[in-house]
Amino acid sequence: MTNYDAGDVLTVHGGTPLNGELRVRGAKNLVSKAMVAAVLGETPSRLYDVPAIRDVEVVTGLLELHGVKVTRGELDGELIFDPSNVESANVDEINVHAGSSRIPILFCGPLLHRLGHAFIPDLGGCNIGGRPIDFHIQALREFGAVVDKSEKGMDITAPDGLRGAKLELPYPSVGATEQILLTAVRAEGVTELRNAAVEPEIIDLICVLQKMGAIIKVHTDRVIEIQGVPRLTGYNHRPIPDRIEAASWGAAALATRGDVFVRGARQADMMTFLNLFTSVGGAFEIDDAPGTGGIRFWHPGGELKAVAMETDVHPGFMTDWQQPMVVALTQARGLSIVHETVYERRLGYTAALNQMGATIQTYRECLGGTPCRFGRRNFMHSAVIAGPSKLHAADLVIPDLRAGFSHLIAALAAEGTSRVYGVKLIQRGYEDFEGKLNALGAHVELG
Numbered sequence: 001m002t003n004y005d006a007g008d009v010l011t012v013h014g015g016t017p018l019n020g021e022l023r024v025r026g027a028k029n030l031v032s033k034a035m036v037a038a039v040l041g042e043t044p045s046r047l048y049d050v051p052a053i054r055d056v057e058v059v060t061g062l063l064e065l066h067g068v069k070v071t072r073g074e075l076d077g078e079l080i081f082d083p084s085n086v087e088s089a090n091v092d093e094i095n096v097h098a099g100s101s102r103i104p105i106l107f108c109g110p111l112l113h114r115l116g117h118a119f120i121p122d123l124g125g126c127n128i129g130g131r132p133i134d135f136h137i138q139a140l141r142e143f144g145a146v147v148d149k150s151e152k153g154m155d156i157t158a159p160d161g162l163r164g165a166k167l168e169l170p171y172p173s174v175g176a177t178e179q180i181l182l183t184a185v186r187a188e189g190v191t192e193l194r195n196a197a198v199e200p201e202i203i204d205l206i207c208v209l210q211k212m213g214a215i216i217k218v219h220t221d222r223v224i225e226i227q228g229v230p231r232l233t234g235y236n237h238r239p240i241p242d243r244i245e246a247a248s249w250g251a252a253a254l255a256t257r258g259d260v261f262v263r264g265a266r267q268a269d270m271m272t273f274l275n276l277f278t279s280v281g282g283a284f285e286i287d288d289a290p291g292t293g294g295i296r297f298w299h300p301g302g303e304l305k306a307v308a309m310e311t312d313v314h315p316g317f318m319t320d321w322q323q324p325m326v327v328a329l330t331q332a333r334g335l336s337i338v339h340e341t342v343y344e345r346r347l348g349y350t351a352a353l354n355q356m357g358a359t360i361q362t363y364r365e366c367l368g369g370t371p372c373r374f375g376r377r378n379f380m381h382s383a384v385i386a387g388p389s390k391l392h393a394a395d396l397v398i399p400d401l402r403a404g405f406s407h408l409i410a411a412l413a414a415e416g417t418s419r420v421y422g423v424k425l426i427q428r429g430y431e432d433f434e435g436k437l438n439a440l441g442a443h444v445e446l447g
């Protein structure tokens with residue numbers, strides 16, 4: 001493990017329960033999209049409670065490349081975006097961001113509206129499946145955009161402007177729904193989107209767009225109707241809290257037999273997680289005091305119970321909650337079953353848990369739930385976890401953001417000293433996680 005600098009390696013002396021409190025801020029998967037939405041406004045936008053994470057830095061860089069002035073406001077976590085001078089960015093400079101994030105694809109609609117053309121580099125993001133963008137491209141074409149693939153990425157133009165369309169997604173993709181919202185709000189006429197994603201982060205993005213002057217109706221059965229408007233203004237917005245980070249710390253409390261109060265976590269966005277948390281034998285308590293409230297997660301003692309779970313689109317159990325929770329399931333008595341139905345390759349990280357003493361077997365079949373898109377396609381997307389297992393320390397290399405956090409939880413739960421390589425990936429989505437770990441009594445140090 002020679003090619004990691006000291007700031008990218010965390011030494012974890014495990015075996016100590018996490019105890020204490022921390023605070024989560026605005027949801028990464030809303031904040032980054034709201035930042036892109038600011039490009040659509042004719043006046044500045046203001047976003048509060050923005051976490052200091054790497055993905056925010058990446059989107060800030062992309063906004064600045066396109067002429068948006070990004071400044072800090074007076075409050076901690078307040079960012080102001082001034083889009084008065086939106087301009088085309090140098091293709092090579094945008095390409096510097098290729099591989100670091102999937103957000104560039106969402107600039108298509110806003111840049112087409114503002115400049116008449118957009119360039120999108122080859123996309124990166126977590127390595128958890130094929131992560132195609134065919135739904136995005138198809139939708140952009142139906143709005144009237146012309147998409148040309150070049151060596152460096154995609155050139156997109158709209159020679160005849162963008163017009164509303166009747167669209168139906170083959171699967172309720174979060175990113176494709178956001179693409180369609182960010183394009184339809186200023187397209188001419190009405191867009192009707194069927195089979196839309198309705199995650200809380202999507203609804204919060206709709207709130208942002210409504211503040212900007214967009215007219216969006218969310219109907220029943222995943223139908224969203226957008227009436228295009230000629231212009232939008234800036235917004236002032238306080239994002240929903242990060243329910244993925246909150247659940248990650250909840251799972252960490254359970255796996256380490258600890259007790260963690262996650263200030264800022266909101267029950268309404270986490271009901272499915274809380275149901276499973278209780279079924280496994282974890283305990284939680286909601287404090288809904290305005291401003292100071294949150295959710296306390298703890299291990300009440302005794303043994304955890306095996307469960308069968310299946311990830312799904314909202315309101316199902318989030319795919320991003322799966323990896324942290326599986327670490328806790330290694331401590332449950334019996335056979336737990338996990339069926340991952342959102343990403344086809346999101347169980348690879350279990351090999352590292354096995355290396356630490358867990359007993360997890362992955363399967364190509366759809367186990368424990370309804371058959372999914374991946375069932376007959378040769379993807380290892382189900383797992384059986386036999387527990388409880390005593391975890392021991394190991395050297396671990398982080399494969400992606402959420403799997404990385406689960407490696408970290410496993411190292412915290414294990415006896416002995418582990419070294420976790422590639423922790424900068426965790427900084428993509430978890431603000432100051434080393435500081436938070438220290439505050440919870442974990443024995444960790446960088447290097």
Ligand code: EPZ
Pocket residue numbers: 028029032102126129130131132133134135136137171172173174175176197319320342343344401402429
């Ligand atoms: C978002 O990814 C999140 N990322 C993911 O979180 C999250 O896991 C995911 O939604 C599901 O909730 C961000 O918000 C930045 P999708 P996204 O489009 O939008 C298939 C994290 O760690 N699909 O809903 O890229 C796709 O392959 C990240 O914070 C197509 O086939 O996810 C997948 O199987 C990881 N064609 C499924 O849809 C397309 O054009 C869902 O993907 C688009 C998607």
